[in-house]
Amino acid sequence: MKALVTGGAGFIGSHLVDRLMEKGNEVRVLDDLSAGSMDNIKRWLDNERFEFIRGDMRDVGVVKDAVEGVDVVFHLAANPEVRIGSQSPEILYETNVLITYNLLEAIKDSNVEYLVFTSSSTVYGDASVIPTPENYAPLEPISVYGGAKLAAEALISGYAHTFRFRALIFRLANIIGERSNHGVIYDFINKLRKNPDELEILGDGTQRKSYLHVSDTVEGMFHIFEHFKGEDKTVDFYNLGNDDWITVKEIAEIVSEGMGLKPRFRFTGGVDGGRGWRGDVKLMRLSIEKAKTTGWKQEMSSYEAVRRTVRELLETM
Structure with a gap:
């Protein structure tokens, strides 16, 4: 091919x-x-x-x-x-x-x-x-x-x-994963490298996604x-996508833990009911049942994928 x-x-x-x-x-x-x-x-x-x-x-x-x-x-x-x-x-x-x-x-x-x-x-x-x-x-x-x-x-x-x-x-x-150069995990790592004591989190932290x-x-x-x-x-x-989902606040906790830090979280409050920005979908989890009928199944949950990505980016960024 x-x-x-x-x-x-x-x-x-x-x-x-x-x-x-x-x-x-x-x-x-x-x-x-x-x-x-x-x-x-x-x-x-x-x-x-x-x-x-x-x-x-x-x-x-x-x-x-x-x-x-x-x-x-x-x-x-x-x-x-x-x-x-x-x-x-x-x-x-x-x-x-x-x-x-x-x-x-x-x-x-x-x-x-x-x-x-x-x-x-x-x-x-x-x-x-x-x-x-x-x-x-x-x-x-x-x-x-x-x-x-x-x-x-x-x-x-x-x-x-x-x-x-x-x-x-x-x-x-x-x-998410190795080589990614945008997104919430990438942003959190960069923010914490600039200021290990405080992490700005867009929105109210309850945004939950897969x-x-x-x-x-x-x-x-x-x-x-x-x-x-x-x-x-x-x-x-x-x-x-994945069968589970994770909040932005939980991602912030995983990134902080992976960097050995305990920063203060400062939530911006966001817009339109706690979204990170206008146009941000606050709750997203896709049905993957159709994909599974083909015999595919993901190896990692959302939580496992986030933890692995934190390790990968800390090694390469």
Whole structure:
């Protein structure tokens, strides 16, 4: 299999590249390095089965060249910051919706058979059903980030049905682990290194969400992709998350313990009932029953994933 991984030098993308290469595939990475790092993929640079293209997916020509000759596209390129939507919504449009449109335009004129897209739990918004299943409706994102991900999903579905390729869409919970360079754990570690005596916590600390380690995420993506290839659906959706969830305050306690510190917690109080920022989903836990029917099962709980991620980031940050 020859695969293109957009955003392949990023956090999740680079772990996916590792797995693809270890399985003996040919892999091409397209990344502008705005969020990714060459350090994440440097082990493969001299491998004859690996190719790296530094390019901006807002450039149609770059995207068309990147899809040439590949069988499957794993589309992970995106701006990962949910919070940026309230300050710069145009950035989330360009780096989530526009680049997906450009990719789809290139795919429709190519021999690409499969597109695998990493969407987000944010497409569900403040879901009234928790755990939230894939068929939950109506989808009502409360952030520009969630809206951009949902727009990309809709474009992918429309193009797949119209231009006869198949698309697998993963709605991800909070993904954490080695190489992550944003998110609550990363932020807490940086804050405590600057001031070991006090930790600022956005919101009221009761925000409760599901976390999945990147190793479980990549294993789930590969397992479900193999299952999807054996089915006859044009487009399908799968949640990837955990069976449990954890509060922001509990994460702060785990990070503090991992750093050997006992800081004062200073809660900002947040907005809209204790959220960290406008658009922050306060309660999120996805139903993963559909994913489990394929035979996949996560190795780590949310708590275990957080503890492992703290250890990994303290060793590498």
